[in-house]
Amino acid sequence: MTSQAVDYNALIPNNVGLADDPKLQRALERWHPGYIDWWMSMGPDGFQTAEVYLRTAISVERGGWAKFDYVKMPEYRWGILLAPPEEDRTIPCGEHVGEPAWQEVPGPYRAMLRRLIVIQGDTEPASVEQQRYLGSVSPSLYDMRNLFQVNVEEGRHLWAMVYLLQKYFGRDGREEAHELLARQSGSEEKPRMLGAFNEETPDWLSFFMFTYFTDRDGKMQLEALAQSGFDPLSRTCRFMLAEEAHHMFVGYTGVRRVVQATCEAMAAAGIDDPYDVEAVRKLGVIDLPAIQRKTNLHYSLTLDLFGSEESTNAANFFNAGIKGRYHEDQLDDDHRLVDDTYPVMKLVDGLLRPVEVPALNGLNARLRDDFMDDCQGGVTRWNRVIAGAGIDFEIRLSHVAFNRAIGEFADISVTPEGEVVEADEWERRRDDWLPTADDKTYIEGLMQPEFRPGEFASWIAPPSKGIQNMPPEFLYVRLP
Numbered sequence: 036m037t038s039q040a041v042d043y044n045a046l047i048p049n050n051v052g053l054a055d056d057p058k059l060q061r062a063l064e065r066w067h068p069g070y071i072d073w074w075m076s077m078g079p080d081g082f083q084t085a086e087v088y089l090r091t092a093i094s095v096e097r098g099g100w101a102k103f104d105y106v107k108m109p110e111y112r113w114g115i116l117l118a119p120p121e122e123d124r125t126i127p128c129g130e131h132v133g134e135p136a137w138q139e140v141p142g143p144y145r146a147m148l149r150r151l152i153v154i155q156g157d158t159e160p161a162s163v164e165q166q167r168y169l170g171s172v173s174p175s176l177y178d179m180r181n182l183f184q185v186n187v188e189e190g191r192h193l194w195a196m197v198y199l200l201q202k203y204f205g206r207d208g209r210e211e212a213h214e215l216l217a218r219q220s221g222s223e224e225k226p227r228m229l230g231a232f233n234e235e236t237p238d239w240l241s242f243f244m245f246t247y248f249t250d251r252d253g254k255m256q257l258e259a260l261a262q263s264g265f266d267p268l269s270r271t272c273r274f275m276l277a278e279e280a281h282h283m284f285v286g287y288t289g290v291r292r293v294v295q296a297t298c299e300a301m302a303a304a305g306i307d308d309p310y311d312v313e314a315v316r317k318l319g320v321i322d323l324p325a326i327q328r329k330t331n332l333h334y335s336l337t338l339d340l341f342g343s344e345e346s347t348n349a350a351n352f353f354n355a356g357i358k359g360r361y362h363e364d365q366l367d368d369d370h371r372l373v374d375d376t377y378p379v380m381k382l383v384d385g386l387l388r389p390v391e392v393p394a395l396n397g398l399n400a401r402l403r404d405d406f407m408d409d410c411q412g413g414v415t416r417w418n419r420v421i422a423g424a425g426i427d428f429e430i431r432l433s434h435v436a437f438n439r440a441i442g443e444f445a446d447i448s449v450t451p452e453g454e455v456v457e458a459d460e461w462e463r464r465r466d467d468w469l470p471t472a473d474d475k476t477y478i479e480g481l482m483q484p485e486f487r488p489g490e491f492a493s494w495i496a497p498p499s500k501g502i503q504n505m506p507p508e509f510l511y512v513r514l515p
């Protein structure tokens with residue numbers, strides 16, 4: 036079998052020649068029941084026997100890689116799929132730049148590589164756990180299907196990381212694969228590794244914000260790992276990116292549809308003051324200031340995922356050639372950065388301003404800056420919906436230093452506009468900036484199931500088109 040053809044008939048669909056590697060196959064088959072147990076107990080609650088119109092990856096070629104059909108989620112074909120190899124690929128950065136990419140784990144970097152794979156792997160099941168109760172309050176069958184699509188693909192991403200651990204890291208890889216099923220989002224004893232993945236996703240607006248912002252952190256990390264000199268990791272991440280794009284589409288269009296429902300309801304009721312919250316909420320839609328507060332929360336939580344602005348770990352990963360920059364292979368420099376600097380925002384004499392630091396140490400900040408740019412596009416398009424309705428309101432991304440728990444700004448109090456203030460002033464104004472108890476009660480009250488095909492909850496507009504050219508009223512989920 037060539038490495039590109041997908042063996043779709045195997046218990047574990049794959050294009051990595053699993054049938055020719057009995058040891059690995061046995062390891063994965065031993066891991067499989069634990070995965071299914073995890074999926075049944077921590078995956079979508081109450082919908083395991085529903086038939087969901089899902090896409091399943093059956094090829095890794097560009098275009099036409101997926102087929103769509105009704106699938107019960109526990110029967111989804113979680114496969115191990117790597118993007119096709121690039122001929123004569125070389126290590127794109129660091130001390131080994133230009134040398135042939137590694138097909139086996141480079142000994143000196145084994146521990147670092149394993150750590151990167153485990154951290155990435157840990158986020159995949161975490162988000163499934165965070166979202167497991169949302170199905171029962173879906174605003175439509177269309178949205179329910181999108182939620183479950185995201186969930187099964189995060190499950191597949193876990194498989195992708197577990198494959199790397201078991202194939203390339205022997206016994207400790209198998210132990211890590213086991214631990215990935217043992218940690219749990221929000222658990223006291225065994226939490227997931229990163230903060231944002233232990234937060235709740237209590238309602239659908241949070242889900243859309245999560246898929247817009249936090250899945251986009253996932254995209255940035257995958258982009259950086261797709262630049263790895265360890266070729267199996269690069270190929271794995273390149274294929275995951277194809278799926279990740281849909282998750283961000285779900286988030287972007289989800290928030291846009293929420294904004295649209297609000298604006299349309301306000302127009303129909305003749306309300307043009309977005310701050311007349313009482314009047315707006317009477318319409319059964321989410322007021323724009325509350326949407327702004329949710330934006331602030333999810334954006335700032337996600338910024339923390341990039342870690343400390345200055346990091347010797349990040350420098351080591353890059354130097355070793357196991358993690359690159361965003362679009363490393365398209366950047367026009369020496370890809371070593373030994374003598375370069377990079378401007379990192381810092382607090383200097385009470386003011387926030389960029390300070391040049393050694394570029395190697397500033398790589399987390401750089402990836403975060405690329406993320407911030409990437410976030411702006413969708414926000415600009417959300418604002419077009421608001422402007423189009425003639426409402427004077429603009430959703431903004433908060434300042435990078437606002438509400439941060441990790442790095443340079445963890446110990447200071449900064450407003451969304453970037454003004455440094457005293458801690459007690461910040462606390463006093465917190466409810467202007469972050470979701471309030473009142474927002475929570477109101478939004479959770481809106482979360483009522485709407486399971487009739489083609490119907491949508493009051494607070495979200497129908498999509499402009501359905502999945503795979505199906506209309507919005509298509510039966511996206513056959514409930515049991």
Ligand SMILES: [Fe+2]
Nearest residue numbers: 159189192253
């Ligand atoms: Fe993922």
Ligand SMILES: [Fe+2]
Nearest residue numbers: 250253279282
């Ligand atoms: Fe994702």
